Amino acid sequence: MALKGNLRDFSTTQLLNLVNLARKTGTLTIKDSEVPSRLSFREGKLIFATADAAGHESGLLVSILQRTGKLSAERASAIRQGAGKLGDKQLGLMLINAGVVSQDDIMQSVRQHVLDITYGLFDRSEGLFRFDANILPPPECITVSIDLEGVIMDGSRRIKQHEQLEGELPSLDRALKFADRSNVRLRKLNLTEEEWRVISLVNPRNTIRQIGKANNLSDFQIRRIVYGLLQAGLVEMTWPEGIAPPRPRRGVPVGEPAAPPAPAVKRHVIVRLIDRIRRIQ
Amino acid sequence: MQTVKMVVTGPFSAGKTEFIRAVSEIDVVQTERKITSAAEQVKETTTVAMDFGRITVDEDLVLYLFGTPGQRRFDFMWEILSEGMLGYIVLVDSARPETFLEARRILETFSTYATTPYVVAANKQDHPDAWEPEDLRIALRVDSNVKLLPCVAKDKEYVKAVLLELLYRILDDIDKAEGQA
Ligand SMILES: Nc1nc2c(ncn2[C@@H]2O[C@H](COP(=O)(O)OP(=O)(O)O)[C@@H](O)[C@H]2O)c(=O)[nH]1
Ligand SMILES: [Mg+2]
Numbered sequence: 001m002a003l004k005g006n007l008r009d010f011s012t013t014q015l016l017n018l019v020n021l022a023r024k025t026g027t028l029t030i031k032d033s034e035v036p037s038r039l040s041f042r043e044g045k046l047i048f049a050t051a052d053a054a055g056h057e058s059g060l061l062v063s064i065l066q067r068t069g070k071l072s073a074e075r076a077s078a079i080r081q082g083a084g085k086l087g088d089k090q091l092g093l094m095l096i097n098a099g100v101v102s103q104d105d106i107m108q109s110v111r112q113h114v115l116d117i118t119y120g121l122f123d124r125s126e127g128l129f130r131f132d133a134n135i136l137p138p139p140e141c142i143t144v145s146i147d148l149e150g151v152i153m154d155g156s157r158r159i160k161q162h163e164q165l166e167g168e169l170p171s172l173d174r175a176l177k178f179a180d181r182s183n184v185r186l187r188k189l190n191l192t193e194e195e196w197r198v199i200s201l202v203n204p205r206n207t208i209r210q211i212g213k214a215n216n217l218s219d220f221q222i223r224r225i226v227y228g229l230l231q232a233g234l235v236e237m238t239w240p241e242g243i244a245p246p247r248p249r250r251g252v253p254v255g256e257p258a259a260p261p262a263p264a265v266k267r268h269v270i271v272r273l274i275d276r277i278r279r280i281q
Numbered sequence: 282m283q284t285v286k287m288v289v290t291g292p293f294s295a296g297k298t299e300f301i302r303a304v305s306e307i308d309v310v311q312t313e314r315k316i317t318s319a320a321e322q323v324k325e326t327t328t329v330a331m332d333f334g335r336i337t338v339d340e341d342l343v344l345y346l347f348g349t350p351g352q353r354r355f356d357f358m359w360e361i362l363s364e365g366m367l368g369y370i371v372l373v374d375s376a377r378p379e380t381f382l383e384a385r386r387i388l389e390t391f392s393t394y395a396t397t398p399y400v401v402a403a404n405k406q407d408h409p410d411a412w413e414p415e416d417l418r419i420a421l422r423v424d425s426n427v428k429l430l431p432c433v434a435k436d437k438e439y440v441k442a443v444l445l446e447l448l449y450r451i452l453d454d455i456d457k458a459e460g461q462a
Binding site: 002003004005006008009010014017018021022167170265266267269270271272273274276277278280 | 283285304336338339342344367376378379381382386409410411412413415416419420437441444445448449451452455456459
């Protein structure tokens with residue numbers, strides 16, 4: 001069983017949504033150049049990322065601390081020479097004990113590093129991906145635990161292309177409803193004022209278009225916000241209340257409530273069909 | 282004699298013909314049908330490829346399986362499709378993510394038009410690149426109350442299981458409606 005494809009057909013946002021909802025554990029590899037990016041997850045939370053040829057190998061911590069400005073270049077190279085083959089966890093402990101950096105510095109730097117790599121993947125429109133279940137970074141790696149809803153929201157704010165949004169959200173004449181437990185998850189999220197104003201109007205009575213209008217948002221802006229909320233699993237699409245889905249049947253005007261489905265066949269007909277299909281050799 | 286119909290839809294190459302062939306007692310007939318719609322103000326003609334399969338129950342009852350690509354010029358086909366339709370099956374090629382968006386559109390279109398029960402079949406589960414049914418459920422945003430079954434259209438037993446599941450859903454609906462009456 002595989003979980004692979006091309007970002008062209010299934011975007012980074014959709015992948016993170018899948019990992020989040022299915023609470024997956026494993027590593028997602030995205031390859032669009034010589035150097036693959038790898039994101040690792042435990043039970044649907046983002047725990048680690050690498051984007052260098054070395055993959056999950058250790059020795060990453062010094063580069064991360066250097067990149068986030070916690071270590072100067074000279075200091076970093078001195079530590080690299082002295083550290084030998086120490087794993088990142090041991091090295092981190094050593095640096096803390098020596099008073100070079102704090103535990104907070106380390107965790108924040110790793111978090112920043114993981115997020116930088118992840119956000120860098122949102123605007124990719126091409127690239128092979130595969131997800132390998134149960135492959136995780138080696139134990140000496142320092143990992144974090146980041147909720148994907150916030151990452152997805154933040155990543156969708158960076159989307160600049162229309163096409164990606166329209167694939168997910170072809171029509172603005174649909175309405176939204178809250179997903180299960182979304183109130184619990186909303187509380188943990190860092191949303192913009194604009195996003196909150198959109199959320200305050202989520203209700204099967206309002207179409208997405210109406211919500212956008214009420215907030216003076218362009219079609220692109222409202223699409224991007226709703227896209228993020230959908231992918232973060234906070235809202236779901238529904239039909240606007242009072243308006244049944246259009247059923248352009250002969251003589252039935254579009255938008256007219258559909259008649260309740262009358263059983264067109266008798267029960268015994270179905271029972272005979274079941275019996276017949278069971279007997280197919 | 283009563284004839285009833287089940288529709289098998291899905292993206293191009295999802296396995297519709299293979300699916301119907303697996304259980305049909307006649308060679309699956311592939312036809313190009315010209316459909317003229319008067320439902321719109323301008324009369325238009327369109328050609329769609331369809332498959333026909335048949336399962337005879339007895340001299341009074343025949344089931345037709347009707348394979349159709351689900352999306353293109355849907356309005357034209359709907360009248361033909363929906364007449365006598367008990368329910369429908371949406372076949373998805375589990376190994377080709379490039380067809381997922383189209384599969385979603387088909388699911389959306391059919392569930393907009395039809396009030397009959399349906400099931401989703403994650404076809405080509407024997408393919409090494411096949412996505413698992415539960416991943417497909419999320420990828421295609423299939424509601425948790427809709428059955429999504431693994432399928433290998435070349436294997437009659439899978440096809441039977443999908444057809445039976447749809448029939449159980451139809452039976453449930455009838456029982457519910459009778460319970461209300
Ligand atoms: N491996 C595999 N191939 C399948 C399966 N079902 C269909 N195929 C193949 O997929 C291709 C398209 O199938 P077809 O029935 O013509 O698709 P349609 O366009 O939906 O009618 C053919 O080469 C089939 O042999 C399946 O379950 N597993
Ligand atoms: Mg065919």
